[in-house]
Amino acid sequence: MPPAGAIRALLCGLALCAGVAAAEDVPVDPVQRGRQARQTEAELGRIRTELAGLKQRLEEGQRRESNVVAELADAERAVSAHRQRLAELDAERSGHEETLQRVASERARVEADIETQRLALAGVLRLLYARSRQAPMKLLLDPERMPRMARTLGYGRALQRAHLRRIGEFTASLKALAGLAARREAELAALAEVRARASDIEAELVAAVAERERLLDAVRLELASHRQQAGALERDERRLVRLLEQLRDIFADLPKVLEGAQPFRSQRGHLPWPADGAVRATDQGGLLIAAEAGSPVRAVAHGRVAFADWLKGYGLLLIVDHGDGYMTLYGHNDSLLKAEGAWVQGGEVIARVGRSGGEAQAGLFFGVRERGRSIEARPWLRRR
Numbered sequence: 001m002p003p004a005g006a007i008r009a010l011l012c013g014l015a016l017c018a019g020v021a022a023a024e025d026v027p028v029d030p031v032q033r034g035r036q037a038r039q040t041e042a043e044l045g046r047i048r049t050e051l052a053g054l055k056q057r058l059e060e061g062q063r064r065e066s067n068v069v070a071e072l073a074d075a076e077r078a079v080s081a082h083r084q085r086l087a088e089l090d091a092e093r094s095g096h097e098e099t100l101q102r103v104a105s106e107r108a109r110v111e112a113d114i115e116t117q118r119l120a121l122a123g124v125l126r127l128l129y130a131r132s133r134q135a136p137m138k139l140l141l142d143p144e145r146m147p148r149m150a151r152t153l154g155y156g157r158a159l160q161r162a163h164l165r166r167i168g169e170f171t172a173s174l175k176a177l178a179g180l181a182a183r184r185e186a187e188l189a190a191l192a193e194v195r196a197r198a199s200d201i202e203a204e205l206v207a208a209v210a211e212r213e214r215l216l217d218a219v220r221l222e223l224a225s226h227r228q229q230a231g232a233l234e235r236d237e238r239r240l241v242r243l244l245e246q247l248r249d250i251f252a253d254l255p256k257v258l259e260g261a262q263p264f265r266s267q268r269g270h271l272p273w274p275a276d277g278a279v280r281a282t283d284q285g286g287l288l289i290a291a292e293a294g295s296p297v298r299a300v301a302h303g304r305v306a307f308a309d310w311l312k313g314y315g316l317l318l319i320v321d322h323g324d325g326y327m328t329l330y331g332h333n334d335s336l337l338k339a340e341g342a343w344v345q346g347g348e349v350i351a352r353v354g355r356s357g358g359e360a361q362a363g364l365f366f367g368v369r370e371r372g373r374s375i376e377a378r379p380w381l382r383r384r
Contacts, residue, residue, distance in 0.1 A: 037340075044237065044241065047233055047236050047237050048237060050233060051230060051233040051234065051237060054226055054229055054230050054233060055230060057226055058223065058226045058227065058230060061219060061222055061223045061226060062223065064219050065216065065219045065220060065223060068212060068215050068216045068219055069216065071212050072209065072212035072213060072216060075205065075208045075209045075212050076209055078205050078208075079202065079205045079206060079209055082198065082201060082202050082205055083202065085198065086195070086198050086199075086202065089191060089194060089195050089198060090195070092191060093188060093191045093192075093195070096184050096187050096188050096191065097188070099180075099184050100181060100184045100185070100188070103177050103180050103181045103184065104181070106173075106177055107174060107177045107178075107181070110170050110173045110174050110177065111170075111174065113166075113170055114167055114170040114171070114174070118167065262301075262302075263323075263324065264301055264303075264322040264323065264324060264326040265324060265326065267301060267380070268379060268380050269379060269380065269381075269382070269383075270382060271300040271301060271346075271380050271381050271382065272298065272300055272346065272347055272381075272382060273289070273300075273381055273382065273384065274289070274297055274298055274299070274300050274328075274330060274364060274366050275289050275291035275295060275296070275297050275298070275353055275364040275366075276291055276292075276295060277289045277290040277291035277292070277295075277363070277364075278290050279378075280361075280363060282378075283365075284367075284374050285367065285368070285374045285375055285376040285377055286329070286365055286366060286367035286368075286374065286377055287365070287366045287367070287377050287378060288363050288364070288365050289363055289364045289365075289366060290361070290362075290363050291353040291362065291363055291364050292353060292362060293334060293353055293354055293355065293362035294334060294352050294353060294354075295352070295353045296349040296351075296352065296353075297318075297330050297333060297349065297350055297351040297352060297353055297364055298346075298347050298348060298349055298350065299320055299328070299344040299345065299346055299347065299348050299350050300328055300346060300366075300380075300381070301320075301322050301328070301346045302322070302343075302344070302345055302346050303320040303321050303322040303323070303328075303343075303344060304320065304321050304341065304342070304343050304344070305318060305319070305320055305321075305338045305339065305340050305341060305342045305343075305344060305350070306319045306320065306321040306327065306340065307319040307340060308336045308338060308339055308340050309336075309340075310356070310357075311331075311357075312357070313357060314329070314331035314332065314357050314365065315331055315332045315333065315354070315355070315356025315357025315358070315359065316331075316332070316333040316334070316335065316336050316351070316354065316356045316357070317329065317330065317331045317333070318330045318331075318333065318336050318338065318350055318351050320344060320350070325370055325371040325372075326368070326369070326370055327368070327369040328366070328367070328368055328369075329365065329366065329367040329368075329369065330350065330351055330364060330365070330366060331357065331364070331365035331366075331367075332353075332354060332355055332356050332357050332359050332362075332363060332364060332365050333351040333352060333353065333354050333356060333364070334351075334352045334353060334354025334355075334356065334362075335351060335352045335354070336350070336351050337349060337350055337351055337352070338350045338351070368380055
């Protein structure tokens with residue numbers, strides 16, 4: 001069954017009195033109103049088509065925005081990871097530089113020790129040389145001093161060998177330190193090359209982040225423009241809908257009681273049934289009459305057609321205004337036989353029963369509105 005609020009806005013517009021309508025925008029003559037209504041409908045259709053296209057572009061822009069945001073996140077993560085690697089390289093380089101400093105300090109100490117041993121050895125050699133030149137003369141003058149002289153010369157040679165051994169050890173240490181320093185310098189050179197390449201890569205990554213940020217700004221600017229355009233189109237759509245409702249309210253000059261007709265209110269309980277058939281269901285006061293497809297739909301009372309068109313939830317719908325705020329609705333028709341603005345008499349055929357609007361079975365929806373409010377329809381019809 002059709003929802004009660006599906007045409008509330010339309011019915012409220014149809015129920016307005018002449019003072020509420022924008023008289024300065026709506027022609028008084030019904031023919032001119034009809035012409036302007038058709039033009040307004042065409043413009044409304046164009047705006048809705050443009051609005052639908054714009055909303056599609058908005059959705060595409062939002063998807064692009066999501067993709068760019070994801071790409072920006074990946075690029076920023078890559079920059080972060082790369083900078084972390086750069087920090088590790090800098091720490092490794094600092095370690096090698098500290099090692100080189102320690103090697104340089106150790107090398108300076110060993111060189112100082114070598115110099116000390118060299119000086120000491122030079123002193124021992126000078127002493128031994130002097131003693132060796134004096135020894136023959138002293139031995140000739142004092143043979144008893146020979147053992148003592150021999151011991152002195154032996155001590156000198158032992159010191160000489162000890163100093164030479166220490167110098168050899170220090171020389172080996174220097175050679176090892178030189179090898180270690182060479183390796184550390186080679187590693188430092190390799191690290192410097194890696195660091196230089198890493199800096200170039202970082203520059204590329206930062207440029208990629210900047211490009212993603214620029215692209216994101218452009219997408220968001222485009223989205224803001226689309227949203228602004230969509231807002232303007234939606235405002236135009238609402239304006240045209242209001243104007244169309246006013247143009248369709250062709251009863252601005254309708255008297256409270258139609259001339260030559262019995263007041264609708266007084267016909268409660270005496271109105272003829274709009275179609276033959278049993279009541280299949282009710283909804284919000286309306287009736288769904290199980291009439292045969294193609295059978296006639298008749299107006300229940302004298303009035304003027306206020307609406308004759310397809311409407312969601314009702315299919316092909318015809319609304320008759322009976323004055324004094326009362327309207328009757330006839331929905332799910334197969335065909336509409338009266339146009340908007342046409343006068344109809346009670347019992348006159350106005351449509352044919354159908355199942356438009358997505359109904360599974362043929363039938364007629366009949367409803368009564370009082371000043372745009374849905375009321376129970378059955379009490380208005382004759383008992384049968």
